Amino acid sequence: MRIDILPLLCALRRNPTGAVLVVLQIAITLAVLVNAAWIVNQRIAQIEQPTGLDTPDTFGMIVGAASSEFNVQQAEAEDLAYLRSLPGVAAAAMTGGIPLTSQGAMGATLWPRPGRGGEAEGTNFLNASGNLLQTLDVPLIAGRDFRPDEIRTPVPGKGAQPPAEIILTQALAQALFPGENALGRAVYTADSYPLTVVGITRNFMDAVGVSGGPLYHAALIPFAPGQRSYYALLVRAQPGRRDAVLRAARQHIGASHPDGVIASLETFSSAKRAFDADNRNMAVLLAVVTALLVIVCCLGIFGLATFNVGTRTRQIGIRRAVGARRRDVVTHFLVENAIILAAGTLLGSLLGLAVGDWLSARYGLPRLDLAYLVGGIAGLWVVGQLAAWQPARKAATVPPSVATRTV
């Protein structure tokens, strides 16, 4: 089967406008398709980043004072005792905020050497007054949890006693002391106040959106209960029991404090979902718009092919009359479409790479993976040829007798 390229090229040269327009469409579509797929892939990767916590089973509740009569210490103790006795609860602890949300979030900067020596690392931190690691279900990789004597209560008349110990996540420990063992070392606050690292945990996400630096930078600091006018209760339920436990806890705690009130209640799952919302929405919007774009491009290819078939009816008839088979006619149009697709994808690849470069420079994204480019070209080829299939088939039905007509 011979494929005559030359007549095709001549035909294109005589009336290039339609073809040029379709080439432009294909180029823009490919550039967008490849980069959009790349961005969507990254967003999905961000969503799939593990929290390091027991997300499906844990929830947090912040209880605050509704009047000055609120006895925080007593309320905290009562609530913890109640929660720990509630069936279906695996662990409960009191802290200052709810991880994965910005509520009660605290951030700080730490240095590996006094006098702000070394590279500063921003981090979130959680106040721990006992049982926090068990409740968060975060295991210790090295070292130990805080001892009861390290959780110092305020001395009457002298105010709060500053903490002297700290527990870091592995990511934070690695950032502060790259390649070394952070256990037993001291990290320093902005005022060169030392905190001894007594434990290193597996990575987990604390507050999001609060200036604390990279995602898995988190720390625990010993903090005795009763020092603020509010407290956060974290509860990890046994698998499948979270909703029942949440209902019971909300009802009991909400009713048991006449001077206190539940300020907020949030499960880790809904917090993570909200946190992912931006990425998820962006991925959806990108996917939808890109899909529409590909459809419009295919419509353009279809339109051009139909037009070509329409204007060349007589030529097709003549060719059939001198012996071309139906198959040859179909091939003719598919090959013409292939030439346009080739030009379009070539231009589109250049455009796509340029756009990818610009995106990574402007928005700090990683460089475009060439696999996406190859995949995009292949995909567009398939749908592009499919779009031209029906007009090509229709062209094959032109009877040879058309050649003999003069009208």
Place this chain on the structure above:
Amino acid sequence: MIGYYVRLALKSFRRTPGLTALMACAIACGIAACIVTLTVYHTLSGNPIWWKNGVLYAVTMDSWDPKSPYDPAQPGLAPDQLTYQDATYLFDSDIPRHKALLTLIGGALSGAPGQSIPAIAFTDATTAGFFHMFDVPFEYGGPWSAAADRGPDPVIVLSRNENDELFGGADSVGRSILWNDQRFRIVGVLDHWRPEPKFYSLSGGGTGDFGGTTDAFVPFRWDVTQRHWPAGTFGCWGSSPTNTYRELLGSECVWVTLWVELPTAGQRRRFLDFMNAYWAHQRANGRFQRPRNNHLWKVSQWLKMHHVVSDDSRLLLRLAFAFLAVCLINTVGILLAKFLRGAPVSGIRRALGASRRQLFEQHLVEVALLSLGGSSLGVALGALGLQGVHAMYAGSEAGYGAAAHFDVQGILWALALAALSTLVAGVYPAWRIGRVSPAAYLKSQ
């Protein structure tokens, strides 16, 4: 002649219904995508108080740690809030026409009829000038007077939502309510007011920039009188202790926002001089050890500086324009094909005496009609798309759902874009067909 052209155009549409539908749909899709992203972008990056952009200013001074900047990612930036001493001192100046101190505190409202448990209320402790400066609408009553600020008088303004919850939406002005256990008199209830974004106070406090609303407003001095610790974002540096409330007031912790209204350049200059003089005096006393960074921020600059609009919406905007470009190229191609197919008829018209211009007009009318049809469809699709976006963003912490409402300005923008773009797309084909030489088409093939 226009009527004749319109009839011709309609006949031409009916002759190739499939192709016409195709073009209209392609235009509609492109327009719809642009409408959705433009509206979302416009609302998200929009300045909700744009009519006062040259008049309202946020005041910042860099009282932060000399050894490291407030935000390491933007070292030239001062903290967005002031310390208590700086804010109250600058507030006492009578150069600005209106001025407002602002800080977020926690509160509990109780004592409303039928209320069994207290309601947590995010409260902005502010001054009377706040309501005038930000054109805050009232449903009942109004703001308190400047004298009430001095008292401070136990007066409170409720948000519409809070009033709905506590009093069923009735006129509660004059009634009393317990705020943090103290009896306050309600002097005003706000109407619907959710400036998107919540630019006047970027302090999160768990509510975020979008969708978080303040439930109540009280005079600023109550914060001090009741010794409330700030409930919003606040930052401290330095080794001076901040264990007692007194120490907090004298500390370098930043937790108060100051807004001033300075309509003329002269006033701005005078206020800046006033700030600089204060800065110099304090520096001589050992404070303000960082380089001088006294700044007055317009709302639009304030929003931009705090990156309130994400990069994502800009990216989507560019994508939408690429999409529109492809749709328009598509339309040009199809129109060209269609007109060229009708070239013989146009040739006969030319032979019968139609001028080039008349042919051009005829085809332009056809394009205009197509543009009208496609744009209307596009606007309808766009409205549908916005509903979808609303559903997608509703309930997210960002609260974009409320932000993406279809306002009149957005509709006009979209229609203008649609009409203009399809007309532009149709000009080339119409012009091409006008240049048809009649003789070629009068011959039989």
